[in-house]
Amino acid sequence: MTAPKTVNLKTLSQALGLSQTTVSRALNGFPEVSEKTRARVVEAAKRLNYRPSPSAASLATGKSRLIGHVVSLSEHIMINPHFADFIAGAGEVYAQSGYDILLRLAPLSEQERIYVNLAQDQRVDGVVVHGPLTGDSRIGILNGLGLPFVVHGRCDDVGEDYSWMDVNNRRAFHRATRFLIELGHRRIALVNGLEAMNFAHRRRQGYDLALEEAGIAPDPALLFSADMVEPYGYNATREMMALADPPTAIVVASVLPAIGITRALADLGLRPGEDVSIITFDDCLSFLQAGYRGGARDIPYFTSMRSSIRDAGKRVAQMLLERIDNPSASPEHELWEADFVIGQTTAPPRQG
Amino acid sequence: MTAPKTVNLKTLSQALGLSQTTVSRALNGFPEVSEKTRARVVEAAKRLNYRPSPSAASLATGKSRLIGHVVSLSEHIMINPHFADFIAGAGEVYAQSGYDILLRLAPLSEQERIYVNLAQDQRVDGVVVHGPLTGDSRIGILNGLGLPFVVHGRCDDVGEDYSWMDVNNRRAFHRATRFLIELGHRRIALVNGLEAMNFAHRRRQGYDLALEEAGIAPDPALLFSADMVEPYGYNATREMMALADPPTAIVVASVLPAIGITRALADLGLRPGEDVSIITFDDCLSFLQAGYRGGARDIPYFTSMRSSIRDAGKRVAQMLLERIDNPSASPEHELWEADFVIGQTTAPPRQG
DNA sequence: GAAAAAATCCAAAGCGCTTTGGAGAGGCAA
DNA sequence: TTGCCTCTCCAAAGCGCTTTGGATTTTTTC
Known part of the structure; x- marks a missing residue:
């Protein structure tokens, strides 16, 4: 069928009767080649199915057209399902610009070393930092390495500037909690993510x-902090509802534990909204999306703070590609406000 | 702090007073170098923090130490959460062998072209094929390219041999359905995955x-086929339970729609197990795992066919690495049986 | 002790691309 | 014509590694 022999720059330039220099420049859009020649080169490249070798180009330029995402395996979650949607968004942007994702799994404790190695090896052109902690040491390392990066989220208490994109978690949770208070709730639980993570810290x-x-004193019995999985919500709820003074409302960090909460309530014969109000942060996870809804109707099921993590992935990817194109630009910051959407899981507390 | 100047083979060999050849061979475990010299080289490499350049090595050997995973964005699901767990398993194996994942997002329609390009570019050393269809044309392409690959699942009606790793979906669903029949159920619904996918086809x-x-005639009103998301289970259940003759049991392809089913039943005031039996296929998704359970007890919530998709990812990765090491070996096949685990969602049908 | 064999090591040729530092060819003014 | 641009294009030097095809030294064998 097609040519079995691989056509490289040398072959192509010989076929055209031009030098490799000219062909390379023509293909890469340099100005010192006439439009006529360029057109001829481009046509021949297409016709002969020429594709420049990535490793050769990488060796010559130092650019790999690879974006590093190093993700850690937490205790319960192998790979965070939130991450899956994030990467889906980011991947779309990368694909459009001819970049690929280099995915590496590694415990958090090894990540600094990995960044150093990735930079030294010139294996990636930039990295996205996932799951920033408060005072995360990765930022300092990356700044020192000069490897372009963007943080998804923020790290407080890092004495340096860096690019980040984050959701206003503090405001979202403030608003949600206040909403419940205004409905008349006083016993409000927080089923939070791991508070070592900055996003969870801010939510708190x-x-x-x-x-x-x-003027409500926080009750430690109503405060939870863990990986955001379904059983976590279930267990936390079973525990709280067994208290002498159980909560009348719960604010929860993700739809995943929120589902666990509804399951626990169902076990107890309680109905979300009527018996216990629930507000969740909704990352618009695709496999729950397009309606974790109340039926044919368009009323969402959960009252929620909503911000698409997939869109966040897109935006972070864009910011990173811009940084790669222009590494000396000063860091950029972007803060999104979450939508507040009223669904069927909030109501004033039961009388009595 | 550390040496700012990058140390390469040349530098290292000069520092040692050896040729680049010897150093390279010492580091790569070739036999023609004495153990004494090798030890000396290894020590110096470590001390000087020498790391071979991946792109240079790649250019010289044609190996990239990258494994391609090209995944498609389906209609509802951006990135399949089942995929996230699969890649977590695979990634662990890769990491141990010094491989990285190259992740590319692309619609199914472009995948063949992408495989051709990845092979021609030598960008990856092998690929994993995800979501095989019945009679999937990707297999023929990949065999033709000579690019090592392993299929997660199987493609029937492909007139060629190839390596695959699959779960015995047909037997699992046969067993689950028969189990329900033996309990006395006659109206059994199937909430299946997309039946264009081979795994769903076999489950059917x-x-x-x-x-x-x-001797039960299948009822089209009880057959569903779609992306395995939560609302799908919800909607299918609402629809079926409104029938004149609703099902007394449901077999479902994933815990995600199974959760939607329980939510729909809860809305209708029905209890899983007591009113409607549910058996789900359980991929042991990490974010639901470690117990989508019935409380403190260790009795699983769902009666399920269980097979860890993360373990599948590990196994597929191993098989692929073996194929890469030994490309001329004949294809391997591996078929796993799913566990059948009895939980709280199955019981004989209600009388009357 | 010489020849053969084995053990070490090396110089240099790629791998396929980018990029530096010109060179040749026209066009224009003088 | 000569001199000086501007336009096009090129030869060759890397990028850092692997690997071929010896060369040199050491060990073994008779």
């Missing part, structure tokens, strides 16, 4: 602030 | 066979 701040403004 | 065959053996 928002929750705390709303309680404080209302 | 198992279901059909069990019905046929029991």
